[in-house]
Amino acid sequence: MRKENSTHHHNEKAITSNCPITSTMLAIGGRWKIIILWHLKTGSLRYNEIRKAIPNISEKMLIQQLKELMQSGWVDKKDYHEIPPRTEYSLTPLGASFIPILERIYEWGVENRITDLVRNMEG
Amino acid sequence: MRKENSTHHHNEKAITSNCPITSTMLAIGGRWKIIILWHLKTGSLRYNEIRKAIPNISEKMLIQQLKELMQSGWVDKKDYHEIPPRTEYSLTPLGASFIPILERIYEWGVENRITDLVRNMEG
DNA sequence: GGAAGTACACACAATTTGGTAAGTACACAT
DNA sequence: ATGTGTACTTACCAAATTGTGTGTACTTCC
Numbered sequence: 001m002r003k004e005n006s007t008h009h010h011n012e013k014a015i016t017s018n019c020p021i022t023s024t025m026l027a028i029g030g031r032w033k034i035i036i037l038w039h040l041k042t043g044s045l046r047y048n049e050i051r052k053a054i055p056n057i058s059e060k061m062l063i064q065q066l067k068e069l070m071q072s073g074w075v076d077k078k079d080y081h082e083i084p085p086r087t088e089y090s091l092t093p094l095g096a097s098f099i100p101i102l103e104r105i106y107e108w109g110v111e112n113r114i115t116d117l118v119r120n121m122e123g
Numbered sequence: 124m125r126k127e128n129s130t131h132h133h134n135e136k137a138i139t140s141n142c143p144i145t146s147t148m149l150a151i152g153g154r155w156k157i158i159i160l161w162h163l164k165t166g167s168l169r170y171n172e173i174r175k176a177i178p179n180i181s182e183k184m185l186i187q188q189l190k191e192l193m194q195s196g197w198v199d200k201k202d203y204h205e206i207p208p209r210t211e212y213s214l215t216p217l218g219a220s221f222i223p224i225l226e227r228i229y230e231w232g233v234e235n236r237i238t239d240l241v242r243n244m245e246g
Numbered sequence: 247g248g249a250a251g252t253a254c255a256c257a258c259a260a261t262t263t264g265g266t267a268a269g270t271a272c273a274c275a276t
Numbered sequence: 277a278t279g280t281g282t283a284c285t286t287a288c289c290a291a292a293t294t295g296t297g298t299g300t301a302c303t304t305c306c
Contacts, residue, residue, distance in 0.1 A: 007295055008261055011154070011179050020232025021157055021225060027237065029152070031134070031264075034144055047283055056134050058265060063284065072240060083272050084282040094235060101231060102144060104224055109143025112217060114150065117195060131264055131291055154294070170253055181295060186254065206302050207252040248306090255300075263292070270285070276278090 024098075027072045032057050032065045034102065037074065037091065041099045044078070044090035074098070147221075150195045155180055155188045157225065160197065160214065164222045167201070167213035197221070 016023040028034055032054065039045060039053045051062060066089060069075040074095035080086040091099070109115065139146040151157055155177065162168060162176045174185060189212060192198040197218035203209040214222070232238065 006261060008293085011294085014179050015154065015158065017238065019158070020237050021161065021228050023237045023240070024228055024232045025157060027240070031138065034148060035138065035142070038144070048281090056137050059284070060266085060286090061264070064264095079283095082282095084274085084280095085272085085284080087283065097235070098231065101224070101227055104227065105144050105147055107143075108221065108224060109147045112220070114143050114146045115140060117146070117150070129264095129291060130266085134264085171251085182254075183256090183296085184294070187294090202253095205252095207304080208254080208302085210253065250303100250305080252302090253300100256298085258296085258298105260295070261293080263290100265290075266288085268286085268288105270283100272282090273280100275280080 027074065028098075030065045030068065032061055033069055033074075036062075036065060036069065037095060037098070038102065040075065040089060040091050040095070041102075044088045047087050047089070050089065069095070150197065151221075153188045153191065155184055156192055156197075159185075159188060159192065160218060160221070161225060163198065163212060163214050163218070164225075167211045170210050170212070173212065192218070 012026070016026050028037070035054055035057075036050065039050060045053070047062075050066075051057065051059070054062070066075060066077070070077060073092055076090050076092050078088045078090070080088075135149070139149050151160070158177055159173060162173060168176070170185075173189075174180065174182070177185070189198060189200070193200060196215055199213050199215050201211045201213070203211070
């Protein structure tokens, strides 16, 4: 899955190994991770509820990003072992503790009209 | 440079067009951007000073990320038009206003030993 | 005259990330 | 028996990001 010897990977390690910021960014760095966290901040959601809340995401991507968020300890999963299947995802205390920071970024983005900036950059 | 019609690109736009958080993340989302901002927070630096401060970065990457940071208004450049060349990079007010958030992420990362978490994830 | 330092640019290759389309398993409803 | 809903998995391909290596222009130093 990863070429452990690539410069790419080596640089990633070098950067994150001592820097709390880049380590954090790495953990939430997928395209959909922050959006998932954002939707979970009000409580746990079933798999399909997340899907419907994030219309553009594909199943593969959703599962993948959820897995990565679980591996890094931001998200928890409860499997009810029922049929039809039922699973619920929620923030761990770690994940929840990061929400205030996301909220600050949100406010900062609004104050600085950052969405307009990005729109202009891309034409 | 970009395939404007790819689903990848389309999704990126859909995500960022209304969300201040993902827009912000897009702007600082390169591998080196945050590190560059972090080094500039104490004042302006010459091109080579940044290079030396970030040993692993290649010249192409440094220039590229600096350009993108300038385009999105986080970083300013002063060219002294001297020979040998002399340029200085510094944070714009926008860039500077984001530093407190980076500092909060830094503190959060330290409190949660996030670098250890990432280290464990990667073996 | 050759080497070194500055701040880049460009062609190209390696890697990683993201997206599509299809398939699995099981139960219940029609 | 065919379809629907849930929560996934897998193989494959497209696209984006990142890295390598070389070259430029100009001056000063040895």
